[in-house]
Amino acid sequence: MINPTLRAFIKKELRQTLRDVRMRVLLFGAPVIQMTVFGLALSTEIKNIKLAVFARPDDAVAERLTERFYASGWFKPVLFSPTDDPYELIDSGRADAVLIAPRDGLGRAAVRGDGRMQLLIDASNATKGRIVEAYAKNIVAAFIAREYGPAPPRPFSFDVRVLYNPAMESSLFLVPGVMSMVICLITIILTAMSLTREREMGTFETIVSAPLSDSEILLGKTLPFILMGLVVAALVMTAAWLIFGVPVRGPLWEFGAASFFFVVTTVSVGTSISSIARTQQQSMLGGFMFLFPAILMSGIMYPVENMPPAVIAVAYLDPLMYFMRLLRNIMLKGGDLHVFLVNMAALALMAAAAAGLAYNRFRQTLN
Amino acid sequence: MFAISTESLRKSFGRVKALDSVSFDFSAGLLHGLIGSDGAGKTTTLRLLAGLLRPSAGRIRYFRDGAPSAFEAMRPSLAYMPQQASLYPDLSVAEHLEFFRELYRLDAATFRKRSSELLEITRLGKFSDRRAAQLSGGMYKKLGLMCALLQSPSVLLLDEPTNGVDPISRREFWELLYGLAAEKILVVVSTAYMDEAERCARVHLLDSGRLLASGEPRAVLKAAGARSFEEIFIRSAA
Numbered sequence: 137m138i139n140p141t142l143r144a145f146i147k148k149e150l151r152q153t154l155r156d157v158r159m160r161v162l163l164f165g166a167p168v169i170q171m172t173v174f175g176l177a178l179s180t181e182i183k184n185i186k187l188a189v190f191a192r193p194d195d196a197v198a199e200r201l202t203e204r205f206y207a208s209g210w211f212k213p214v215l216f217s218p219t220d221d222p223y224e225l226i227d228s229g230r231a232d233a234v235l236i237a238p239r240d241g242l243g244r245a246a247v248r249g250d251g252r253m254q255l256l257i258d259a260s261n262a263t264k265g266r267i268v269e270a271y272a273k274n275i276v277a278a279f280i281a282r283e284y285g286p287a288p289p290r291p292f293s294f295d296v297r298v299l300y301n302p303a304m305e306s307s308l309f310l311v312p313g314v315m316s317m318v319i320c321l322i323t324i325i326l327t328a329m330s331l332t333r334e335r336e337m338g339t340f341e342t343i344v345s346a347p348l349s350d351s352e353i354l355l356g357k358t359l360p361f362i363l364m365g366l367v368v369a370a371l372v373m374t375a376a377w378l379i380f381g382v383p384v385r386g387p388l389w390e391f392g393a394a395s396f397f398f399v400v401t402t403v404s405v406g407t408s409i410s411s412i413a414r415t416q417q418q419s420m421l422g423g424f425m426f427l428f429p430a431i432l433m434s435g436i437m438y439p440v441e442n443m444p445p446a447v448i449a450v451a452y453l454d455p456l457m458y459f460m461r462l463l464r465n466i467m468l469k470g471g472d473l474h475v476f477l478v479n480m481a482a483l484a485l486m487a488a489a490a491a492g493l494a495y496n497r498f499r500q501t502l503n
Numbered sequence: 504m505f506a507i508s509t510e511s512l513r514k515s516f517g518r519v520k521a522l523d524s525v526s527f528d529f530s531a532g533l534l535h536g537l538i539g540s541d542g543a544g545k546t547t548t549l550r551l552l553a554g555l556l557r558p559s560a561g562r563i564r565y566f567r568d569g570a571p572s573a574f575e576a577m578r579p580s581l582a583y584m585p586q587q588a589s590l591y592p593d594l595s596v597a598e599h600l601e602f603f604r605e606l607y608r609l610d611a612a613t614f615r616k617r618s619s620e621l622l623e624i625t626r627l628g629k630f631s632d633r634r635a636a637q638l639s640g641g642m643y644k645k646l647g648l649m650c651a652l653l654q655s656p657s658v659l660l661l662d663e664p665t666n667g668v669d670p671i672s673r674r675e676f677w678e679l680l681y682g683l684a685a686e687k688i689l690v691v692v693s694t695a696y697m698d699e700a701e702r703c704a705r706v707h708l709l710d711s712g713r714l715l716a717s718g719e720p721r722a723v724l725k726a727a728g729a730r731s732f733e734e735i736f737i738r739s740a741a
Binding site for chain 2: 140141143144147148151152155156337338339341342343344345346347348
């Protein structure tokens with residue numbers, strides 16, 4: 137039987153949060169909309185890359201390769217004349233990439249084992265440039281396998297393999313990251329604002345003067361948000377599956393456990409923020425001051441390994457990083473137990489530390 | 504019956520002295536009035552008595568049937584109604600009662616009896632579905648009082664409960680307080696309205712953190728040689 141004080145708080149918080157239609161939309165609609173928008177907007181996938189291919193008109197191999205490029209859906213043809221300067225095509229922006237086949241034909245060069253082609257890429261946007269390069273390598277690798285078979289010797293020196301996300305769909309990679317971001321945002325802001333609102337309105341004094349223990353008040357004010365956070369987690373996972381087709385290859389209990397420890401951590405962070413903030417605006421600001429660095433250092437957008445050592449050291453204190461890794465592991469890789477346990481242990485430690493900090497800060501506020 | 508006394512009570516917030524060596528005697532079963540203008544130290548006194556603040560110096564003593572009692576032992580019998588809006592604007596009258604019922608862990612039978620009594624004396628019964636934000640000033644204060652009274656406290660601390668309330672609702676509110684004092688509940692009510700001082704069994708006049716006078720209203724006026732409580736405050740300021 138649940139403690140009546142906790143039941144009172146859970147009922148009150150759920151009533152207050154869910155009564156308002158706008159709040160219901162914010163709580164359950166916004167995460168799905170945010171995830172969809174972020175998932176699409178943050179997509180690193182690039183389509184309609186303008187590609188010009190320079191090859192002899194009688195080079196059948198180059199022609200088939202060109203067809204493969206255009207059939208991939210990532211590249212589209214460019215109108216140009218064989219006398220055009222390839223560099224000028226890129227300079228003028230008429231093409232994003234130019235593929236130049238060997239002068240005597242790709243087929244002949246391949247027979248000699250010298251199938252070197254030149255690929256000019258507009259890398260004024262470095263990220264885009266790298267992606268175009270990766271796409272081209274993939275297409276060429278697939279083409280070689282089809283034309284010459286998988287066994288060596290190979291006429292081309294490409295060897296690219298893409299695991300877990302063979303189509304390199306960025307949504308598969310990004311959606312788990314966006315999910316962790318959305319859950320983090322909702323739980324931190326809701327908790328911090330609810331506690332500050334209570335203090336701002338003066339109702340906090342009423343609760344504090346009631347004969348309740350510190351831990352009863354703290355649990356009463358945080359448990360409803362842990363529950364709401366778990367509901368939001370389940371909701372965004374379902375949306376990720378339905379909207380983006382992101383699979384859940386690992387067991388659901390791993391997802392549940394990871395979400396629980398993550399939500400405990402974020403709700404505790406929200407509680408700690410509310411112990412410093414005096415107004416709801418300050419709470420909101422405090423929430424975002426935690427969120428922005430947490431998102432940037434989590435590896436959702438940029439690989440943590442690429443960061444300077446000092447930043448990597450801080451990133452290891454970022455709960456979002458562990459949760460995001462857990463989600464990618466569970467959803468994309470099938471929830472490898474070793475990866476799960478390592479990240480889970482870190483997240484559980486973080487949850488315990490954050491809850492301890494929140495409890496201390498909360499007691500100081502009460503006293 | 505409960506009583507509270509303080510000895511040389513001081514409370515400072517940084518450099519600001521909110522209370523400066525004040526000794527009160529809140530004797531049992533009476534309606535006490537803490538009278539003073541804004542910034543006199545009324546709220547600080549009530550928050551100290553409710554255990555929400557710790558004194559900078561001096562001490563507070565609690566008594567139960569004449570014997571000293573620890574604060575923790577009497578905490579369940581103490582109710583405090585803050586000056587600010589102490590209710591949830593988006594919860595209805597009935598939902599407030601339900602929330603406080605579970606907070607105070609009242610059983611269903613006691614709750615039914617107590618809440619119907621309170622709804623009757625406050626005449627809020629027909630507004631039980633109305634949200635706190637939609638109540639008038641007087642009704643809002645009555646709901647606050649009702650939530651505080653739900654647990655049948657023996658000590659009731661009310662911080663300016665009639666502030667901003669129309670005269671008719673104010674009179675009704677005081678009638679409720681007389682009823683409570685008749686039940687031998689120790690009621691300490693703070694007010695900035697001087698005319699309300701005469702409604703109390705004992706008054707404690709506070710000015711800038713100092714206690715100007717304490718006692719029965721008429722005796723205080725007589726001792727000061729003043730015709731009204733305003734006069735005492737005006738003289739003190741001069």
